[in-house]
Amino acid sequence: MRPDWEIAVIGAGLGGLVAAALLERRGYRVRVYEQAPAFERLGAGINLSPNTMKVLRAAGVEEQLLQIGLRPEYWISRKFDTGETMFRYDMRDACEAAFGACYMVIHRGDFHEILTGNVAPGTIEFGRRLIGLEQRGAGVSLEFEDGGRAEADIVIGADGIDSMVREALLGPELPVYSGYVGHRCIIPAEKLGDLAPADVSKWWSDDAHRDTHMVVYYLDRNHDEIYFVTGVPEPEWDYGFSHVDADYDELRAAFADFHPEIHTLIDISSGATKWPLFDREPLPVWSDGRLVLIGDACHPMKPHMGQGAAMAIEDAAILVRSLEHCGEDHAAAFALYEESRKGRCEAVQQGSRDNRWLRNPMDPGWVFSYDAMTVPLGG
Numbered sequence: 001m002r003p004d005w006e007i008a009v010i011g012a013g014l015g016g017l018v019a020a021a022l023l024e025r026r027g028y029r030v031r032v033y034e035q036a037p038a039f040e041r042l043g044a045g046i047n048l049s050p051n052t053m054k055v056l057r058a059a060g061v062e063e064q065l066l067q068i069g070l071r072p073e074y075w076i077s078r079k080f081d082t083g084e085t086m087f088r089y090d091m092r093d094a095c096e097a098a099f100g101a102c103y104m105v106i107h108r109g110d111f112h113e114i115l116t117g118n119v120a121p122g123t124i125e126f127g128r129r130l131i132g133l134e135q136r137g138a139g140v141s142l143e144f145e146d147g148g149r150a151e152a153d154i155v156i157g158a159d160g161i162d163s164m165v166r167e168a169l170l171g172p173e174l175p176v177y178s179g180y181v182g183h184r185c186i187i188p189a190e191k192l193g194d195l196a197p198a199d200v201s202k203w204w205s206d207d208a209h210r211d212t213h214m215v216v217y218y219l220d221r222n223h224d225e226i227y228f229v230t231g232v233p234e235p236e237w238d239y240g241f242s243h244v245d246a247d248y249d250e251l252r253a254a255f256a257d258f259h260p261e262i263h264t265l266i267d268i269s270s271g272a273t274k275w276p277l278f279d280r281e282p283l284p285v286w287s288d289g290r291l292v293l294i295g296d297a298c299h300p301m302k303p304h305m306g307q308g309a310a311m312a313i314e315d316a317a318i319l320v321r322s323l324e325h326c327g328e329d330h331a332a333a334f335a336l337y338e339e340s341r342k343g344r345c346e347a348v349q350q351g352s353r354d355n356r357w358l359r360n361p362m363d364p365g366w367v368f369s370y371d372a373m374t375v376p377l378g379g
C-alpha cells in the first residue's frame with residue numbers, strides 16, 4: 001500500500017521538478033521548496049538525449065517539448081582549426097529508431113518553464129531557502145531562511161552543486177573546481193549572415209590547446225536562436241558557485257587558433273557569461289535515514305557529455321520507482337535506488353571528465369538506450 005507520506009523536495013531545478021511530477025502522478029503528496037524568489041530564465045541551452053526524453057515522456061512533457069525544441073538532424077564533430085569533420089552522427093532518424101525517443105536541443109529556460117508548469121498549482125514554494133534540517137524518529141523538521149518551518153516524512157535533496165541536504169548527510173565539503181570554465185551565449189540567428197552552422201557541432205582542439213572546445217547548437221525548431229557553450233582551462237576560480245560576465249578579450253584569446261567560423265560566432269555575440277565547472281568524488285552514501293540525494297547534489301559532473309541534467313532526471317525516475325516498489329520501507333527504497341544508480345552515474349561522471357564523447361566514431365548506445373522507467377531495479 002502507498003504510504004501517506006508528505007514528501008519534501010528541496011530545489012525546483014531539473015531533477016527536483018521531474019521527481020515532483022512523477023511522484024504526483026503516482027498519488028504521493030509532494031511539496032517543492034525553492035530558494036529563488038521566482039523562476040529565472042537562464043541564458044543557456046541544454047541537450048536532452050533519448051534516455052532523458054523517455055523519462056520526460058513519463059512525466060507528461062514530451063509533447064510540449066516537441067512543440068518548441070529542435071530534433072537536430074546531425075551531430076558533427078569538427079577539428080578546431082580546419083573544420084574537418086571527425087564524426088557525423090545521425091541524431092534524428094537513426095537515433096530515434098534505435099533508442100525509442102528523440103534527441104533534443106532546447107533553451108534551458110523553455111525547458112524549465114515547461115517543467116515548472118507540469119506540477120500541480122501550489123506544489124512549488126518559491127523564496128524558501130532551506131537553512132537547517134533535523135531528523136526526528138518519525139519525520140524531518142525543515143527550517144527556512146524566511147523563518148518558516150515545515151515537517152516532512154521524506155526529504156529529497158535536489159538542491160544542486162552546493163547542496164544543503166548533502167551537507168546535512170555528510171558534513172561540509174565543497175565540490176572540486178575542475179580548472180575549467182564554460183562560456184555560454186545565445187545569439188539571434190538573424191545575426192549569422194552567411195554562416196550556416198550545423199544543427200549541433202562540437203569543435204575539438206588538440207593537446208596543445210588543453211581540451212579547449214566549443215559546442216554550437218540551435219535552441220528551437222525554427223532555428224531562431226543559436227547558442228555556444230565552451231570548455232576553457234582557467235586554473236583559479238574566485239567567485240564561488242556564481243557565474244560572471246565573460247571578458248571578450250580573454251574569450252577571443254582562448255579561441256584565437258580556431259576556425260574563422262568560431263571567430264565570427266564570438267564577434268557577433270554579446271553578453272556571454274562564464275561559469276565554473278565543478279566535479280566531486282563519488283559520495284560514500286546517497287541517503288541517511290529519511291534524507292536522500294539526487295542529481296548534482298549527489299554526483300556533479302563536467303558538462304562534456306551533456307548528461308548532468310540527464311542523470312538528475314534518471315535519478316528522479318529510479319527513486320520514485322524504488323519508493324513505489326518498497327511501500328512503507330523508505331530505507332529499502334533508498335538502498336535500492338542507490339544500488340540501481342551508482343555504477344551508471346560514476347561511469348558518466350568519468351566519461352564527462354575524459355571529454356571524448358562523440359568526438360570520433362563511436363556507439364552511444366550505453367547512454368542513450370537506458371530507459372529509467374523500465375530498467376530492472378537493483379545493481
Ligand SMILES: Cc1cc2nc3c(=O)[nH]c(=O)nc-3n(C[C@H](O)[C@H](O)[C@H](O)COP(=O)(O)OP(=O)(O)OC[C@H]3O[C@@H](n4cnc5c(N)ncnc54)[C@H](O)[C@@H]3O)c2cc1C
Nearest residue numbers: 011013014015035047130159160182295296306308309310
Ligand atoms: C556550462 C554547463 C552546461 C551544461 N549543459 C548540459 C547539457 O547540455 N545537458 C545536461 O544534461 N546537463 C548540462 N549541464 C549540467 C546540468 O545543468 C546540471 O547537471 C543539472 O542542472 C543538475 O540538475 P539538479 O536538479 O541536480 O540541480 P539544479 O538544476 O542546479 O537545481 C538545484 C535547485 O536547487 C535550488 N537550491 C539550492 N540550494 C537550495 C536551498 N538551500 N534551499 C532551497 N533550494 C535550493 C537551486 O536554486 C536550484 O533551483 C550543464 C552544466 C553547465 C555548468
